[in-house]
Amino acid sequence: MLEEAIKGLAAKHVAQKDIVATEEGTKNALVMPFLAALGYDVFNPAELIPEFTADVGTKKGEKVDYAIMSNDTPVVLIECKSCNIDLNSSHTSQLFRYFSVTDARFSILTNGVEYRFYSDLDKQNCMDDRPFLSFNIHDFDDNGLSELAKFGKDKFDTDSILDTASSLKYLNLLKVYLKQQFDEPTEEFVRFVGKQVFKGKMTQSVYEMFQGLTKRAAGQVVSDRMRRRIKDVFDEDQTTIEEEQATMETADAAAFSGIETLEDELLGHRIIQAIVAESVDPDRVAIRDAKSYCAILFDDNNRRPLVRLHFNSTVKRVSFFDQSEEEIIQVNSVADLYRFKDRVLATVHTYL
Numbered sequence: 001m002l003e004e005a006i007k008g009l010a011a012k013h014v015a016q017k018d019i020v021a022t023e024e025g026t027k028n029a030l031v032m033p034f035l036a037a038l039g040y041d042v043f044n045p046a047e048l049i050p051e052f053t054a055d056v057g058t059k060k061g062e063k064v065d066y067a068i069m070s071n072d073t074p075v076v077l078i079e080c081k082s083c084n085i086d087l088n089s090s091h092t093s094q095l096f097r098y099f100s101v102t103d104a105r106f107s108i109l110t111n112g113v114e115y116r117f118y119s120d121l122d123k124q125n126c127m128d129d130r131p132f133l134s135f136n137i138h139d140f141d142d143n144g145l146s147e148l149a150k151f152g153k154d155k156f157d158t159d160s161i162l163d164t165a166s167s168l169k170y171l172n173l174l175k176v177y178l179k180q181q182f183d184e185p186t187e188e189f190v191r192f193v194g195k196q197v198f199k200g201k202m203t204q205s206v207y208e209m210f211q212g213l214t215k216r217a218a219g220q221v222v223s224d225r226m227r228r229r230i231k232d233v234f235d236e237d238q239t240t241i242e243e244e245q246a247t248m249e250t251a252d253a254a255a256f257s258g259i260e261t262l263e264d265e266l267l268g269h270r271i272i273q274a275i276v277a278e279s280v281d282p283d284r285v286a287i288r289d290a291k292s293y294c295a296i297l298f299d300d301n302n303r304r305p306l307v308r309l310h311f312n313s314t315v316k317r318v319s320f321f322d323q324s325e326e327e328i329i330q331v332n333s334v335a336d337l338y339r340f341k342d343r344v345l346a347t348v349h350t351y352l
Contacts, residue, residue, distance in 0.1 A: 002149055005037035007279055010137045011349040013113060017083060020112075026083040027065065030112030034137070035078075039153030040068065047153070052077070054098050064098050075158070076106045076151070083112040089129070092118070099127035105158050106151075113137055117151075121166050132169035138342050182218035190214050223335040227267070261287070264316075264334045265294040268309045271337045272296045275344050276306075280352070293319070298351050306347055307337070321347055 009030060013020075020029040032042045040047045052067035052074065068076035079095050081087065087109055095107045095118065107127055109116045116131035135148050147168065150161050181189045191202055194210035202210075265287070273282035286300035294311065298304040308319035310328070318336075319328050320343050331337070337344075 002037055002152070003145055005033075006137050006140070006145070009033055009037070010345075011352060013083065013137065014346050014349045021082060021084045023080060023082045026112040027080050030083060030137075031066075031078070031080050031110060034110075034112070034115070035066070035068070038148075038151055045069075046072075049074075052098075054102050062094065062097070064094055067102075067104070070156070074102050074104045075156070076108060077102065077104045078108045078110065081109075081111045085111050087111055087114055087116060092127070096127050100125055105162070115148075119162065119165050121162075121169060128169075130169065130173065132165040132172070134172065138345060182215070182222065185211065185214045185218070187211075219333075223333060226271070226335050226338065261289045261294065262311055264311050265289065265309050268294070268307075268311070268318075268334050268337055269296055271334065272306055272344060275338070275341050276348050279345055279348055298348060304351050306344055307340075309334075320344075 012033075013030060016029060020026055035048060036042050042048050047069055049067045049069055050065065051063045052065075053063050054074075064077050065080040066078040067074040068078070077095055077098050079091065081091055085091075092107075092109055095109060098104075099107055099118075099120070105119055107118045109118070109131075113136060115135045117133040117135070118127050118131050120126055120128060121132060122128050133144075133147050135144050140148075147164075149155060150157070185193075187207070190207060190211050193214050194202055194207065198206065198210065200206065269285070269287040273285045276282060276285055284299050285306065286297045288295045288297055288300070288302075292310075292312070294309040295302070296306045296309065298306055305319075305321050307321070308326075310317040310319065311334070316331050316333070317328050318331055318340070319326050320340060321327075322343075329340075
């Protein structure tokens, strides 16, 4: 299945990211297997042509890394960068030039980890500045996987993809905008939101008040939604008599030892379970409390720590692990654990 293949590539990247640091290494280890997962025979030039050449004006012999072919016609152009490079708009120059002189309606910019999909939604035969779909092998959901599957060899249909590409593009842009406003709301956004609930004059002092309130409200809305989602997931699970007995025994033992497991520690355990659920059985994530910290362990093994929660003081801190090296980071709330999803998943993959 496509999902398992992508997760396998993510684990491979974590294990080999230092080895495949070059562009060629990224192509061979990550990009070609990614295209193979979509059903293409990467060694068949009728389906995939490496170093695809299309003369552009006076520029002769320029090449784009790959072209997915259909009936001897390029349908998707692909430009690759090293997996150690963060993608940016400057990397699309060759794709822009090639897009206008081929019949391809889609192009992909990738570093083997992130795949940005472009089309010509704004102006025909001219590649858009912004992608309509971004897919990260370490961070994707069912919707992203469904959109990616449309580019599979057996499902590829230009009209079908274009039908949803426009709405998908603006949906993603709206998500980015709202995330930015939730993190650091602009003056325009603060004033707009403030006017929805405050009917008086928006003086400078009122604006400053709403500047802080807007950011706090956004954070609390996100946190509340996370809590409800986690609660809904765990309410669906029926706790067996044996599990209840084990919980009681653990609580008794903790009380006897002077250890009290906090509500935020229990919530932190559930958040880590929710994070790893896309890769492994969440039941493999165990909680083991101690006096100085609460350990979240993989397979209930002290030698396989995922995180340590230091929530016993007014300042919350979390320990993360990279090849047994511990890094302690201060967090504002237990919901901040979601911001470190990639780190947690990377740690999990080292134990598989």
